[in-house]
Amino acid sequence: MAFSSYYPQLVSQRRELHQWPEPGWTEFTTTYYLAKKLKEWGYDVLLGTKVVNPDAVLGRSEKDVEAGLQAARDHHVPEEFLKATEGYTGAVGIFDSGRPGPTLAMRFDIDCIPVQETTDAAHIPTKEGFRSKHDGYMHACGHDCHMSIGLTVAKFIVDHKDELCGRIKIVFQPAEEGVRGANAVAESGVLDDVDYFVGSHIGMVAKYGEVVIDPWGFLxxxxxxxxxxxxxxxxxxxxxxxxxxxxxxxxxxxxxxxxxxxxxxxxxxxxxxxxxxxxxxxxxxxxxxxxxxxxxxxxxxxxxxxxxxxxxxxxxxxxxxxxxxxxxxxACDMKNDPDMIDALREVAKGIPEIKTITEKANFGGSEDASLLARRVKDHGGKVAFFVNGADREAGHHQFNFDVNEEALDTGFKMFAGMVKKICGRK
Ligand SMILES: [Zn+2]
The missing domain is CATH 3.30.70.360 (Alpha-Beta Plaits)
Incomplete structure (x- = not known):
């Protein structure tokens, strides 16, 4: 198995994030974790109403937000940072190569769901000591994996900055569960200058070693x-x-x-x-x-x-x-652009761990990345959403949900490949 040199980072971040899951619109501790790393790596980080339009916010409860802010204070998140969020979670990191080229946005969702994680010793997060420490909440949809992949791609970008052109936006979107967050992120206008948009979900209909490059059936x-x-x-x-x-x-x-x-x-x-x-x-x-x-x-x-x-x-x-x-x-339906499907296929072909490239599979659920994709399309951009296969211990949203961490590496390689394809210097 040829893991990328980023594999240890992928796993350690995922395991840190897994321990403090936060439900939609309360992800202050999570947002701080993400923004701090992006800043350290030289990203321009947008927060608060720069990434969330308060008039377009759906399904946000002030009481839950207060609890999230209190939890962040308990986790020693600086008051100055909490002020900068203006009470809204999520962050966008912007990388500017300084060279002309396209603007690429990649979206990663950051919230969890209200499920009590199992204490079963056979469950790897329990066995390896990274089970949820937030009682009643769990990253049972793999968004901890999504965030770790997003952060690692962000690090890959700065490590390879001399080989890139254009601008790249790493979008950490709050409140995907219940399809609440994307509407306000779309309406903030932060994606309006984006030429290419890529999103993904781990697990779902695909096994480890498989990617689905043109999923359909987004209701x-x-x-x-x-x-x-x-x-x-x-x-x-x-x-x-x-x-x-x-x-x-x-x-x-x-x-x-x-x-x-x-x-x-x-x-x-x-x-x-x-x-x-x-x-x-x-x-x-x-x-x-x-x-x-x-x-x-x-x-x-x-x-x-x-x-x-x-x-x-x-x-x-x-x-x-x-x-x-x-x-x-x-959320709305979503259709990948044909050129973007071709790009995903080519990238997947270059990744030895990916044995199966599935063109079409039924996603069978709703995903609010569709609203971000629609916004990008409305402004003339092109979009793609793929499924990054992972073997699962149990289905999404179950108390013993888990993924094999090898899938972090294939997800990372897919996104890094798209970065090189779209923003690589010719
Ligand atoms: Zn999910």
Whole structure:
């Protein structure tokens, strides 16, 4: 096995990051770790509202942000740095070769999910002593690997700066889970001058030694939190004086699950949580629904969202309750540009550890890199997203998720290869 000379860095960073996973919009300790290294290596580092447009932020809770800031202080993250974030996580490192050439952006997501990591001794992070130290949270989607690959590519770039032209942006995006973060990063405009955009996910549909260079089936999605507000009343004495928010939410849920499917492509709808009511003998004055719709294309997803809104409003009217809808996340479909697929194929062919180059495979989920890709395309740039195969102990988001760390090296080599291909001096 011919690992790159960067392999020890890839593994050690991944293991450090794995120990302090932070959920979306609270990744202050993580952002500090990333920004500090980028600065040390000579990158111009953008933070706060330079990389996140506050007006376009989705699914961010002030309470969680406060907890993240407190955790960062407990980890001795300097106050000056926290001030520079303006309360928004994520960072973009900019490398300028000083020579004319294209602008390349590479995106790496940085958040974790709320899963308690297993204490099973057979689980490598437990066995090797780098299990999550953040109770209830875990890098169970491999974003620790993504970050380590991103940082290592950043180091590779400065080590090879004399061989490069143009500019390179290393984008560390917050809050991918629930597809919340990319919208605000896209709307910040930080990618508007980008000619080429590359993103990736580890694991998913591919095994170690395989890359998928043209994944399809990225579903468009919109996430909503719906709140119904009625009026409490005594359920025995005067039920007629109440306005039943629970009944509105239940009725809406059944109707949502019955939205007619679209003739032109795949659709999904889910009400994943429903909380309502105050007590046995009280007409329930409150209900909250956490829900999502998906569609194969933006048009089909919009159809699902419109149908859902009509049902939510209709049930508010029938039960005489008020309603409020908050958009919590969004992603769209994604299509790689043909030249970028060719570039990925050529790079993959030059990596001996990659034995299988799969052209097409169903990604089968949503990924908000799609919003960044769409922004780049809207400004005339070209985009690619690939899947970096890894053997997994268990599926993504499970408490015993893990990847074989050899896949860090193939991921790194793919990105480094794209850097040379796009920004290499001719
Ligand atoms: Zn993920």
């Amino acid at each position: 468009c999605t919109t996430k909503f939190d719906v709140t119904y507000t009625g009026k409490p009343a005594h359920a025995g004495i005067e039920p007629n004086a109440g306005r039943n928010a629970l009944a509105a939410a239940c009725s809406a849920t059944l109707q949502l699950l019955g939205i007619p499917r679209h003739g032109s492509g795949m659709t999904r709808v889910n009400v994943g949580m429903l909380n309502a009511g105050k007590g046995r003998n009280v007409i329930p004055p409150n209900a909250t629904m956490v829900m999502e719709v998906r569609g194969e294309t933006a048009e089909i997803n919009d159809y699902m969202a419109e149908q859902a809104m009509a049902i939510i409003k209709g049930n508010a009217v029938s039960y005489g309750v008020d309603y409020d809808v908050r958009k919590m996340g969004a």
